[in-house]
Amino acid sequence: MPGRRGSPSQAPPHRHLTGGRTGGAPVAEEVRAEMVANVWKVVAAQGDTVDDGDVLVILESMKMEIPVVVETAGTVTELRVGEGDVVQEGDVIAVID
Numbered sequence: 699m700p701g702r703r704g705s706p707s708q709a710p711p712h713r714h715l716t717g718g719r720t721g722g723a724p725v726a727e728e729v730r731a732e733m734v735a736n737v738w739k740v741v742a743a744q745g746d747t748v749d750d751g752d753v754l755v756i757l758e759s760m761k762m763e764i765p766v767v768v769e770t771a772g773t774v775t776e777l778r779v780g781e782g783d784v785v786q787e788g789d790v791i792a793v794i795d
Contacts, residue, residue, distance in 0.1 A: 727770050727794040731785040735759035742792070744777045754792050755779060768794055 735757035742754045749771045757764040776793035779785060 729792045731789045737783040
């Protein structure tokens with residue numbers, strides 16, 4: 699929200715997954731942080747069903763909001779962060795099955 703003091707600006711969503719689904723059985727997707735940031739808001743919860751493009755968490759770095767979105771539909775089987783946590787680049791934020 700530009701112009702509002704104390705409120706982070708909006709940045710484009712980050713999509714960062716490891717793992718993958720290939721022809722055989724589904725493989726869990728690990729959603730990872732692409733930068734050092736604070737977890738500003740947790741949007742999804744463990745057990746939630748998510749679709750491609752859904753926001754899992756919103757990170758805050760340098761007064762910018764960075765939505766972290768999923769690229770593959772599934773169920774949030776693990777949510778490894780909470781509001782106020784600090785994530786490092788490469789940290790697993792959530793696992794989608």
